[in-house]
Each structure stands twice: as C-alpha cells, then as structure tokens.
Amino acid sequence: MKTPPFLSVIYILLLCFQAPAAEPEQTKFQSFLSSHCLRCHGLKNQKADRRFDRLELSNIELSDAGLLQDIVDQLNLGTMPPEGEPQPDARDIKEIVSSLTGLLNKLREEARQSSGNVVLRRLNRIEYRNTIRDLFDLEMTGFDPTVTFPADNVTDGFDNVGEGLVTSDYLLQNYLDAARTIADKVIRPGPQPQTVHYGVGAQFASTTTPTVSSSDKDGRIDSGRLFIKFRQPLLIPELNKSGVPADGEYAITFTACGVRRQSRYKDEDLRYDSSQPMRLSISIQSRELGPTSQKIVAEYEIPDDRSVEIEHRLWLQKGFTFSVHWANGPEGSFKRIMRKVLPKYNPDALLLARNPPEMYVGSGPELHVKSLEIEGPFYKEWPPKGFSRYFPKPPQSPELDYLDQSLLRLASEAYRRPVKQEEIEPYMTLARNHYDKYGEYWEAAKYGVQSLLTSPHFLYLVETENTNREELASDFSLTQHELATRLSYFLWSSMPDRALRSEADRGTLNKPKVIQGHVERMLANDKASAFVENFTGQWLNLRKLGTMPPDPEKNREYYANNLEEAMRRETQLYFSHILQPSHSILEFIDSDYTFLNSALATHYGIPFEGGDAFRKVKIPESTERGGLLGHGSILTSTSNGVETLPVTRGIWVLENLLGVHPNPPPPDIEPLEPDTRGVTTIREMMEKHRKIATCYECHRKIDPFGLALENYDHLGSWRSIYTKGLSIDSSVQLSEGTILKGPTGIKEYILARPEQFTRCLTEKLLVYALGRRLSFTDRADVDRVVAELPKHNYSLRQLIHFIVASRAFNSK
C-alpha cells in the first residue's frame, strides 16, 4: 500500500498536537505490535535488528525513540507490514501513528532540555587548508601545508562530522609542522627582497659559438639544447648551492621541444611509451632539508618538433631550488641503454661495452630544453597582507609589547571570536621566552604564530556551554560568533570573512533578514565552490569516482579525454546551477539540460559545438539523459570499472535520492560469484540470488532500481544490448508492485514522491551543515522543511535558507 498524499498533511498537523495520556494507548499499541510486528521483530526473530516486544509506552526511554521513529516511518511509507502479510486497517495505522508522533515530540522536547547535540569537532583537512588561506591571505597554489595530513574518516557519508574526526599524535605532529611552515611564510618583516634572474641555455651559454653537433654537454648548452637525459634533472647551477634567496613567487620559464618521440628504438627496449606526448615535470627541493624534501609541483606536455615557451609561477621557500625532469622519458639507467640497447641497432656499438653516449645522443627520443630560467621573487604587495594585518608597521627594534598585541590580533581571528589578552597570556610568554632564549625577534614572532595555530581553540570549532545566559534565547542557542563560524564552514568550508565577523561582533547576525542576506552574499562568492565540491563529492559519492578506475586498455578514450574530470565537472556545474535562485531540487531528478564539453558530449552521443570548455546544453528528446541519473560521474562511480553493479546502483538510488537505508547484507551470506562465461545476464544471475529468502527480503527493494539503469554501461554511456549480444531488460517491478521502465521509470517514481526526495536531501544537507550525525531531535526541523519547501517550488536556495534558519543549526 502506498502512502496516500493526505497522510503527510495530517502528519504535519500532528506536530502541534499534544500527545494524550499513555495508558489506554499502551494496550492498543501492544496489540497492534503483536498482531502485525512481533513475529519478525520480537523475541524470536529480530529482522533488521529491530525488536519491539520490550517497548512500553508508559515508560519510554530516550534510547527507544529511534525504534518508535522507525515504526512511524515504516507505517507512513506503508512499507511495513510487508506485502503478503495481513495489512492493518488504515484507521488503526492513523491512530498509532498519531499517538506515537505525539509521544515522540514530547520526548524530543525533553531531550532538548537535557542537553545539546553538538559534538566538538576539529577542522578537517580541507577546512584547515581553507582557513589558513583566508587567515593569512596565502597563495595556496603550489603550497599545501596539509599534504601529509592523514585522510579524514567519513561518518554518515560526510568527512566533516565531529564524531568521526579523530585527533591522533600523528595528526598533531603534522599540525605542529604545518604551523611552523605557515608561520615561516607569513612573517615577512623588512624590505621586499631583491629579484634575481638566473638561467641556462643559449643566452646564458658558456661560449658564444653555436655548434652543429650536440653530442657533448657543452655543445648542447651552447646550441641551446639542454637535452634531458631521461630521468636526470636539469637545474640551474647558481641555485644548487643555496637555493632561492627568499620566500616568494618565482617565475620559472623554459623553452622546450620534443624530438624524435618515435625513433628507431622499440618502446620495450627503451622502457618508454612513445604513444604518449612527452611531459616535463617541475620539482622543487631543498638542499638543506635533504632528498626527502623533494616533490613534483607541476607537469607540462611538450609538443613534438615545436618549441613551446612555458612560464610556471610557483611559491618557493627560501633555500629551495627547482629542477625539471622528463617525467615520462625512458626508464632505467642510461648505462643500460648504452650497453644493451644501442648494440641491437648500431653495428658499431658493442654489446655490454661502454659505448660512448655520443653514439646514442641524436638518435633516440630526446626532450630538448632550449633555455631554463628563474626570476623572482615577486609579490602582489609588500609587506604581504597576511603579515601586515597582524603585524602593522613593524618596529625597527624588538618590542615585546608589539609582539603581544600582534599575537592577540591573530588569536581573535584564528579563534573566530573576540579573545581577551589573559586568555592567550601563555602563548605570549612562549614567544617572549623564545626571544630571551635565541634573541631573534622575528623568529620569536613566528614561534608565537606557530603556537597559536596549534591551540585547540584554532584546531577545533569550539562551542562552549553558555555562561552568560541572559543575552541568549536558550541554554543551547549559539553565540553570534559560533553562528558565524557554523555558517561559514557550512557554505565556505572556511572561517568567517570580515563582513560576517563584524556582523557577529555587532550581535546582529541572528536577525533572520540579516543572516539571509549573508547566505545570499556567501553563495555568490567564489568560496562557495567549496560547498559545491564537498557536498556533491559526498552526497553523490563523487569522491568515489576514480577509486575503481576502468581498464586502461579497454577504455583508452576515458583516459585520453580525461573523462573522469569532465564527469565530475558536469555534476558540480549542474549542482551550482540548481543552487541559483528559483531552481527546483526536482531538477536533480529530471531536467532537459546538462553541462558538457566536447569529450563528454561525444561520450553521451549528444551533438556539441566547442572544445574543452563546458556549456549548458539542451538535451535532445531522443537521448536518455537529464537529471543526476544520467550523469556519467554517478553511473561510473557506481560501477567497478569493469562492469556495472546494479546492486550498488540500487542502493545509491535508495540512499541518496529516496533516503531509504537498506539493511546491510546479513554477514552470513557469501555474495555469489559472477560468471561471465555463459550466456547469463547479470539480471538472470541476480534473480538466482534473490531466490534465497534472506536475500529476497532486501534485494527485492534494491535490485529494481539498479536493473532499471542497466542501459548505462560501466562508464555511463548508453547501450541497448550487452557486448555479448544479450538483450537488456530495464523494466522492473518494485516490491510494492509498481512497474518501472528504465531510467525514466525511476525518475517518474521519485517525482511522484517529492516529499521523500526532499526529506532525503534535507537530511543530507543538515548533516553537512551541522557537522554531526542527526539525532531524532532534529526530526522536527526536517519535517518542517519537507512541509514548507513545496510552497517555494522546491527551491534549493530556499532549502539552504531553511537549514540556516532551522532550530538545529542555531543551537548546540
């Protein structure tokens, strides 16, 4: 039986309906349970780990609330009792539901009074990086203090959920090191460093006569061919000793040219792939910090027989130098080539003898660099904003009070709230002691910065228990600054900016109009891309894309055209588009447009003029796209790179669009082993699987949604038959009997249940916004949104506003 639409309406009314005394309810409830539920969820069986026989309405514990909620939901959705079971009378259901709902509301209120839900959570990796960026206006390209951070655990689908964000000694050590590097970059007293300009190549050549032959190194340099011998780096002699003179942005310029990419030598002899364009990589390293400091910062494709001049700007720390490598040049040692390979080709070369390199150079693939220069450091402004903001007008002679004040300025930014001097006294003392010890004023300043960036007040989004109650609505409502912080980490994955901060300072942020204004402003800001990337990345599992890469041999175009990135981009653009005002979340389910570049359009078989740039494209009637279910990103990430995974896809639809969480397979079931020898389709195999009762229970719910998508292959391109010529049957029957025809069928099914999708998306957004798992006390908020959103044409923008206005978002 399906949920009649009116039920959800009644349901809303019930929210304001006080629960009647429990006594008479109890008996009714018990009898209902025993007649309809206990056989599967009682003493003997506990299907789906649910057991109801111990529920007593008279004395319900908070811990039971979850169970009650389940019952209500299942009854509302009409999914329980399952078909084939005696169905209860609709009126009984209505009664039970209403009384339970009332009860639940009461419990919720009690729960609210007893304690908040907030979990103290640390910044995750992305938030840390963004916060540093904004705190110090740092240029982050080529600089990531979090590279060595461990990956953050994912909880309830998101990596910003406090419960899951572990702090370990490994991470803390990384915090210390990162903070040191950052402080080093930030503290820039004194005048702007002189720019230097070094280089090698023709104009820097040792002699003036150009040469014909480039067989010897000098000759090559003179003739402007600093040919890179395979993986051996090419560097600038002047830098070798002490590296660049100062932190700053440097411009590395080089002119390069690929020569004889295909040569007389066989690839397997050179251990080299001549089908790939040559690539030149730039890597940086510090003599002082040793080989461990080396890392590749950029890679460029070098065309054949045509010189390109490339300028790469990057941040180099003092003492760092750089070198360029032929990233995909022949493998192994040059010696090997001279001893083993050359003789195969040149009769004059002797096997295993030390043939002179001159006999090879000029015959095989070579990457020529005609010149290599570095110039810098350059600065957008001096002193850098990130420094002068906290250290305005640096004193000529060491002033410790100035240091204190500077640290105080920093703290009140880094802690995202006003900070009293005494609060950071210990940190000031640290810096002072450091100065007394080493007598290096600015080193002491760096040290102070480092220590503040290691403080729990910076690393954690602290929401303390309220002390000054009078100015706050309730014990659990957020302070202005806590609210500002939540908001900015929700929409920017970073700290509040000036505007937001001063709003909080004024204490006007929680005024609805004001905060709405900020939401609008913030969504319009580039930083909102963090929201798009991180939320879609996790709600839709886009991050999973690429973890099961398709086969390199069988899917060359996937790699050649970088489809993976294109797919990800499509979905992100799609989301950002719907995020614009007056777009409905139902467009996630179906629409007549999407965002494509030529590669992806070809992949989808949609006509497209243009190149790599993405455009909004109207989808031809004939093509089976539109809505997220047509996105390659989702269809690929729900496959394993080899074949489609209908079960995974089914679960994906249930969990991410319908908000239904099928129980994990009972652990005592071995998945059946795929057999692609015979002429069985995956569908036939799954049918076999479903014959087993225990599997049938859940798979009848899951499989249909996956099988309906079978026309999309493992990379999301459309197919009408399997490669083996077997036909694809994408029409399926749902557990409650509905027939779905292919993707369109799924879309229709979901569009017929907008409230279910709304609830699903709302819950996802709420988890992401709060940075914690939802507890049943948040239910009211969700219900309210689900009820209200239709009145706003399901606008995603409005949904965001609802979230921000929700009680959960505004309380601890």
Next chain:
Amino acid sequence: MKFDRRLFLQTAGIQLALPAFESLNAQTDASNNVTGSKRFVCIASNYGMYPQGFFPDKTGTDYRLPSTLKSLEPHRDQITIFSNLDHPGVGGGHGCSDTFLNGMELKSSKDNPQQLHTLDEFLGEAIGQTNRFSNLRLGAGGFSWSRAGIKMPSEANPVNVFSKLFSEDTPRAKEQIRRFIVDDSSILDVVRQDAKQLTQKLSKEDRSKLDQYLTAIREVERKLHRRNQWLDQPKPKANQNVIRGDDQSETIIDLTYPYNIAVMYDLMVLALQTNSTNVISFGHPGGNRLFPFDGITLGYHSLTHHGQRPELIKELEIIETFYIEQLSRFLQRLKDTLDNTGQPLLDSTIVLFGSGMGNASTHSSRNLPIMLAGGNFRHGSHYQFQRTGYDGRPLSDLFVTILQQLGVEKEQFATSTGDLNGLLI
C-alpha cells in the same frame, strides 16, 4: 618467467656498515629470546589471491604447492599455509582489504575508532621502541591504522625509503631539527594547559573528544623525545646500488612498479639487518594498472573480476605468481643475511603474507589467503580450519600467537578468541 632475469638483484651489490650505537640496540639484542622471535614483516595483497591458485588441495605436511606458490618450494619447511582464517563479522566489499590487521571495519567502529588499531602499529609500540623507526609502512599501505584510529600513510617510493633509512641529514639540518624538537615540546606544554582549561567549559560528550587531543599531546611528546635521542646517532650506511644499480653487475634496477617490489624487499632486508626497525608492513596496491608482463591484456582490477573466464584467470595468476616469486626471493635473502647476533634474519623475523580480502571475484572477506614464514615457528604444514556458518577461525588468533612469539604478553587481540600456539610453537 621472462621478468625474472630483469628483476634479479645481487646480494653482492649491497655492502653496509653497522653504526656504532649498540647502547640503543642492547635492549633489542637482550630481548632476543632464542625461543621466540624479534621482528615482524607483513606483506598484504590488496585484492587477495585467486583461491584455487593459493590453497593447497591437501592438508598436513605433504601437500602439493599450488600453481601460484610454486616458487616457494625451496622454503616449504619455513612456511605454513592456513585455510579458513578470516575476520568474524567483517563484510565483503573493497573495504575489507583494510581490515587485514585489525579485523574491524571503519563503519562498525564509529563510536570507538581505537578498535581500528592494527597489529603492525601495535607491534611498533611493543617491540619497536629501541629502533630508529618503531615501524615502517611501505608500498601501497592502506591497512595500517593508528591507535587513535586513523589510516596511516605509507611510503611507496624506494628512493625516499632509502634516504629515510640511510641518508644522513646535514649537520645544519640536524641542528634545526633539534631546535624544532625543543620548541615544539614547549608549545605542547602550553596547549595542554589551554586544552585542560577548555575542558571545564565543555559538555561531557565533548570532553571525551578533547581527550583525544590530550592523549595525542602525550604521544607526540614521547616521540619527540625519542627523535631527539636518535638525532645524533649516525644512520647506518648502505650502498646506493640497491636503488641505483652498479657498473659491474648485469642487474637492471627499475624503480617503476611492479619491478620496484624487488628493490623494496631489498630495502626491507637492509632495514632489518641494520636494526633500523623491527616492524615493517608492505602493501601491494590495487588499482587497475596494466602489468608490463607477457600475456597481460587487462588491468589488475579488471582481472580480479574474471567472472570464471579461464583466459582471464590465467592472466591474474601471472601477476600473483610474480608477487609470490618476489616474496620467495625475499625469504631467501632473509636466510642468506645474518643479523648482528650472527643468526639468519629469517629465524628472528616473522613474515606474514595475506590479505583482508579473500576471493576478489566476489569481494569476499571469507577464507583469507594467509601464509606465515620464518620467525622460529614450527612450519611445514597446511592447516585447514572448520567453518562454523559464515565464519572460519578468527585470523586474530594467529595474531595472538605472533604477539606471544615476539615476547608480547597478550592473550587477546582484536577479535581473537584464542591462539594458534598449539600448531606453531
């Protein structure tokens, strides 16, 4: 097979000088209980092993080595193979690869991430404290979880491993590092106080969260202290040939995966031989790379989804055979190399090969491919345990035996219900 020759590496190519800091090694040598063992190496294969190629048909001592394991013939008296070991309650899917050493899935440890602590990390704390590196995580990793419950990164580049083990920092760098160590410690003092005060203002749920931070502070302090101790100890010297190759030998050193596995194994031997560490975990990556071997036409992951097609299974076995050949070569090296007490390294080194995934074609977490070598155990047999319903014998029982063999007094680890001492000790 064709790639043997290219991969063969001469032991002769490697000379090394042991540093003179016996003081720090004294304890390790002392704890070198002749009956037990003192080192632990774990090799993990991300996609398990094709069962028919791994598990012998017969149990006992006179089993026939299955196709994939052929190259282990010379070592069969030094290895033990187990059937039907797995982690109770761990479900299938790619996640299970990461449960190899802790028997715990991330999703089922939400409220108590400490349950994710893995055997190698634990042993690092237990028997790695007197070495420069408490433990090394090499290769693809992914299956090492810290005590706090985070997935630990690993080093896959042989060059970096070599410099980590053997390249000396410049005096200047050392000076800087020492200063950092001192400075960082004083920062920790301050933030600890700060955190303690903060605790007062927090709800009790949050306090527990902040405890993680306080624990971390203690740990970092310990490690900084240790780092400081080692700073002035000269690193052992090893010949660069191991990663560069040399002029005399016909050896070709190839640092690209999968050929660099040979190099990694050589570095592991060096690390153990020089007492740089007592605990190493080394992972073969998954992914879908196309192996550069004769007869390979599909990516690795694609092959694990062979769907029973014999031609694909053959290809998969080429890769797995290669892995085992490298392992076999490693065991040989451990036999040939003596530790500083004059014993073959293999006698004092427990080598555990296995995976958290059983049959990759079903992403099964059951009947894991597990093999134990060296470490002064009673070897030579293939044991097959009973399956009761879904579960076989808990793999963690083997872990307990390993722990005890290493002199760690522990009756229980992860999901263990007993031990396998009876079979092995």
Next chain:
Amino acid sequence: MRLFLTTALLVFISASLDATSHPNVILILSSEVPRDELGSYGTDTQTPNIVRLQKQGVRYQIAWSMPTFQLSQRTLLSGKYPTTGNSLTKGSTTIPIEPKKTRPPAISVASILRKTGYLTIAAGKWADDGLTPIQESLIANGFDQHCILDSSLRNQQGPQTIVVNGKKQSVENPGKAINTFLIDFLGNPSDKPFFLYYPMHSPNLVGLNDKSPQKSASPMSHARHVDRILGQLLDSLDESGQTKNTLIVFTSIHGFGTKATPAPANGLSDEIPATNSMVLVPFIVQAPFLNEGGHVTRDLIDFTDFAPTILELTSNTNLVDYPLDGRSFVPSLKGVDDPFQKRNWIYAQAGKVRMMRDWQHFLDSDNNFHDLIKDPFQKEPVSPLDKQAPGRKQRLELILQRLESKLTIPNSK
C-alpha cells in the same frame, strides 16, 4: 659478420644536392698551423683568414691526419687507410710492400672526378715516392693540370724548380709563383667544375716576400704566411663569384722538423711518438651550399673521410668494387644529429704505430690508453678509479682488432 668498414659506402645520400651536384672542391693541406687542445686554431689576430674560413664554415675539433705527409696525401686522395692498397697508382709498377692479396688497389678521387667532367689541378708540393717521375704519377692519379715544386731538384738556396703542366721553370720564389698560378686559375673560371689539391706544407712554398724565410721561422710566423696565402685564394674565389658553389677543406699536418714531431726516416718509423697531438690537426670545411657556417663540432673526422665526402657531393656513389675506409661527413656538414650517420672512432697509422680514439679516449697499438679530456697530453695512465674507462678501452680494442683484421699490415710482428 657484416663488414662494417664498407658501411662507409655512403648509405645516406640526400637528393637535395642536385642544385649544386657539381661543386668546386679545394683541398688545402697545410702544415704546422698550430692548434691547442681546446681547438682554437692559431691566434685570431694573427691568422684572420683562417678565422674568416671558420666563420663561414664548420670547424672540426677532433680531426686526425696521418703521421706523415706522404701517408696523409695517400689517405686523403684514396679514402683508404695505409697498407690497404692506397698507394697511389703509378703507370706500370706497384710498390713492393703492397701484397697482391689485398683489396683492389685504390684509385685517386681525382681520377674519379675527372671521369665525371671535373677539371683537376694539383699545386704545391707533390708527395712523390721518389721512384716515378712526378708528371707521370700526377697524371696517373688523375690530375689534368699541375703546378708543382719538384723536390727531387730542390736546392738548399737560390732559385727553385717548379713544374707547370710538364714544363720545368726555375723561379726565385716558388711559393709566390705557384700562388700566382692559382690566383690566375681561380680568377678565370672555366665552364667545368674543378678539383684543386693544394699541399703547401714545404717551408719553401710559403715565403711570399722576395727573400725566402729562415728555416728557423717560428710556427706562428709560418702560420701567418699560410694565412695570407689562404686569404688571397678566398678573395679571388669571392671576386670570381664561385665561393657559394665551392667546397673548401682546409687542413694541415704537423710539418717535419718541428719539436712536436721529429722528422721520421723515410716516412715510416717506429720512432714517431704515437700521440694524439701528433695527428690532431685543424680541419675546417666551408660549404655554403650545405650550411650557413659558423659552427664548431666534435664530430670525429680522419683523412679517409675526405674522399667519400667528395664522392657523395659529386654523386659518385656507385663504387661497389671500391670499398672505402672513410665515411662521408656530409651529414655532419648538414647538421644531422643522427650519430648512426657519423663516425664513432678515428684511426691513424704509420707503419707499426697505430692509434685510435673516440671523443674522449685514446688507444694505440702498444696498448697505451689515455683519457684525452682529463689528460690531453697523455702524461699519465687512466685512473684505476675511473669506472667508465675499462669499458671504453675494451671497445676501442675490439674495434682496433676488427679494423686490422680487415687491413693487411706490412712487416707486422
């Protein structure tokens, strides 16, 4: 095994030559033009014309002559190493030291050019064998015209005898006379392309002023004279507009009597110290129709390479029965990178003294082995620590064996 010497038979012909498929060729074989190991020839200020040639041509840093004038001339004109039947053809008799069984006797590149319609001139000092009349041997070697100092009739002082196309003339200053002859010749281009061979290594030839130079003249002053002569030739080529179509090879040998190379008895001697510096000579090629000039290269050249080069440039490439030892350096002149089209060793020999080198290392038949980059004057043996050297030596040894198994060496042990 493939007879690799014959690979010298110009495999890499490019058709682009047609425009200038019959360039004029001037081969100047000077002597005692000093060069240091770094490769700068002479002193710029003192030899402006040599520098001028360098600017317009390609300067070879590593070029070997033969140890003696006679052997050098043979090798240049024949494209073969000594004792591989390169003694120049003379009417009837053959030189006794030449065993019959060796490869067919060399013919002079001059006679081949002559057949293809070239006007061939020899001027200067002809290296005769003392047995055949000069004229006969000149004609036998394919020279239509000549203007030669007859050394058999040489006086210590006073007027000298030169032979101009058979006619003896007594002149005060043979050098001046020969030069005037040449300038006159170059001044009036004929309709035929020409090949001019101009060995000017005798001190008697380079006095341009009336009083002939002292024997004790310093190499530098000698070089200055050479330079001046060269200058006049270049000028008259320019004036007659033939430069762009003329290949000029300017090289040298180490003249006798200098300290560097003591005079050998009768050209073949074991006393000659087998050193790189004895045969390392300047080698400049101006070929405007092949490159824009101004290049310096370390490509290897020895005297056997001249003939094949000329033959390639004049499209005389079908000499199947006449395998050359040398290898055309046309690819090098064109700036081709491919080392497969170039030499990877060079060789010089006088009697039992035989030496070979590549870009860095030197080996001689007495097994002396040196690193010429670290040790240009072959003062000390190669360091035992040098990891590359043994491999490099092994290679040179093998090639030396290969080579000599192809050559038949007279009076060898």
